[in-house]
Amino acid sequence: MGEFKINKSFAEINKKIRDGSVVVLTAAEMIEATKELGPVEAARKVDVVTTGTFGIMCSSGAILNFGHAKPRIKANKVYLNGVEAYAGLAAVDCYVGAAQTSEDDPLNKVFPGRFRYGGGHVIEDLVSGKTIKLEAFAYGTDCYPNRQHESEMSLKDFPDAWLLNPRNGYQNYNCAINLSNKTIYTYMGILRPDGANANYSTSGQLSPLLNDPYYKTIGIGTRIFLGGGIGYVIGNGTQHDPNVKRSENGVVMGGAGTLSVKGDLKLMSPKFLRGASLTGYGCSLKVGIGVPIPVLNEEIATFTAISDEDIFAPIVDYGYDYPEGEGKPLGYVTYAQMKTGEMTFDGKKVTTAPLASYSIALEIATTLKEWIKSGSFTLGEPQEILPSIPFGGFTNF
């Protein structure tokens, strides 16, 4: 990789973190710094860029080991505050998924359903220190004779509790619009008919994978901010797809990359893990994630300097196309445009609203920056980076 003027390693940056000389900027600050210094000088001066996102991520959940009861039970059905957790694991392990609804939820029978309590809320209650009711049922065996077990438990009573999310942090996402003639209730929020409003998610220029579009520094073992605590990237998320259309700057123009992450629930906070109720759609969890990106060379400096003006989201119709499995882009719009609260589509003004919290995403990036500067958080060098495709390189250094 001798082609770069600046070449830093993870080890060198970690040494600077330990001796307190590291220079860290948030992805928002890096935009200005690179404009001012140029990519080479920016790469020389800045060691780490921190990113952040706080969005609703349905493919999330928690592995809970609830400890052995007396007499022992090998649970095959588990409920937490009336929400089923998957128990097809060893005796007292279970997995509560964020999107699991309460057993007695009327769902969409009276449309649109409200989905007031589900797996995401169980996780939020646990990290808030609340007591939850655990009910376990079993068929009974010689070694695990107990058939029913009930207990009031708070997070500290679980021997192990991990957040374990198969797909988080979508690199980019759709701008959802509804071209049908009725109001629809989706995971992208409530969309009025005839394209009256449009919603977008991701934190744009702060978003983790948009700042490292070819995943050159992110992979299994990357240490991250997760739900207010420390977690790890454990590989690509489900549906990870590096082959999505990219603009000239290498940035994906649609879904693309995803992360699979894990972290100790006991270190997390309800400020960055919130149960969500999506009217007409279901339950979910809002997850705070921050990924540090080491500025190894001027190419990565350029990537991390991406701003909302240069990131495009595909406009997708959720009225007909998406439910039919189509979802072809009807056009593209920049995050800068969507963030103004208005865009033009088909010659008409459309109100745009975000679903991810930009201000909290910024708080996450800033918190991660402070952790790194204080020396308490070093970078985890990935053992293997996420599946990617080759990048031709920038020509204008």
Add this chain to the structure above:
Amino acid sequence: MASKNVLLIFKSNIMYKPVIYRLARDFDLVFNILEAKILPRREGRILLELRGSEDVIEKGIRFLEDNRVLVELLADKVWREEEKCVHCGACTGLCPTRALSIERPEMKVSFDVEKCVACGMCGLVCPFGAMKDVTLFDPFAEGRHT
């Protein structure tokens, strides 16, 4: 000039009296009907924006109360639970009056109750239950949320 959004509840015994007409005639108030619902012979509800000087608004409200109209300040009925709001902005695309709006560049969401018309949309949209569910125009709603 001050402005206040008030909810007027007319019970059946006073429903067909010309109270609003007298409010318009006798007080120096500009008013704007934001929403109204009449259930014949049972109850009428009007959401009114009152504009005028503070003390004329006060006098107007007293006049209504003297005429046995129940007057509630909208600000006492609709609010945001601050600790539940994560400033995502999801509600801002559907709030018809921009009572909920994004402050740029911080991208924080502010709530101005004086612009609110109690349509209830935000209660449906907010994934975190931060906006009190507004059902001011459903006469059976009162007391249902315990």
